[in-house]
Amino acid sequence: MAKVGKRTAAAREAFAGKADVTVEEAMALVKTNAKAKFDETVEIAMNLGVDPRHADQMVRGVVSLPNGTGKTVRVAVFARDAKAEEAKAAGADIVGAEDLMAAIQGGQLDFDRCIATPDMMPIVGRLGKILGPRNLMPNPKLGTVTMDVTAAVTNAKGGEVQFKAEKGGVVHAGVGKASFDDANLVENVRAFIDAVQKARPTGAKGAYIQKVVVSSTMGPAVTISVDNAIGN
Structure with a gap:
């Protein structure tokens, strides 16, 4: 069995028992445990109740993150x-x-x-x-x-992010850097989720947003409460 490093073990311990948290709690966890030697990207993945193989269930769009991505775009x-x-x-x-x-x-x-x-x-x-x-x-x-x-x-x-549902109905994107302020990351995450919510296709039936997960490049993932993510 592969040996787990101290940093990884500490991060896993910090995330243990944490699930379906608020966006604010998730960003605090991700930032605190982003301890790589570079400025890690904060990433979001959303599982959607769609089958992108069908044209009327394809999810695609673009959103301008209010605080940018922190990435140099060519x-x-x-x-x-x-x-x-x-x-x-x-x-x-x-x-x-x-x-x-x-x-x-x-x-x-x-x-x-x-x-x-x-x-x-x-x-x-x-x-x-x-x-x-x-x-x-x-x-x-x-x-x-x-x-x-x-x-x-x-x-x-300036921070525009494109998204597209991949196989399995998953959309994902980078929504900032671990060096961003918590509030700026929260604002970016909510802007992305809102854009995906508004891009709901006509063919989507039942629960549209099924799971929301965030992580840093090298850190563990934590799930965000869907109700909190969509503002219910």
Whole structure:
């Protein structure tokens, strides 16, 4: 049997008997036990009563966390001419058209968000098999296919988080850093949960949000009371 380290053992002891706590209690636990040598990400996972294989049960959306994510987001933008210059001025890390398509086809995927102006979609469409599985495909419903590239780039770099139900109906995301104040983490978590709640699809039946779990990158997980999470 593998030996458990002192830090892991102490964290498990701190979490023992703690379940279905409030968002505030969960954040205090997670922060106190995030003791890695780097600033751990606070992560949330939500089990939903949906089957994403059915179109009317897919959950997908975007939310701007009020206190940001604490993560540096690299943004790639497909645009030409004036819109390309606008994207660069807004802080985009990579801007291009056919040249950017060729770079991605060659394996260069050093970005976290991909934005495109509508006229670029015939080019971007050729990258569906590459960008799609990585959740990088621009989508007008998520605000990543737009003529307002300034707003799209600013939002992406300012704490906007995309979410999508994966196999088993689970959505997850990073909602801040362990170095954040408790109150800021609580606000971010509640904003994320609220966005997922509002994204309930028409095909969802019965209990929609079934379980909410939070943890830090290297720490144990704790469940949040669903009633507290959704404000009941």
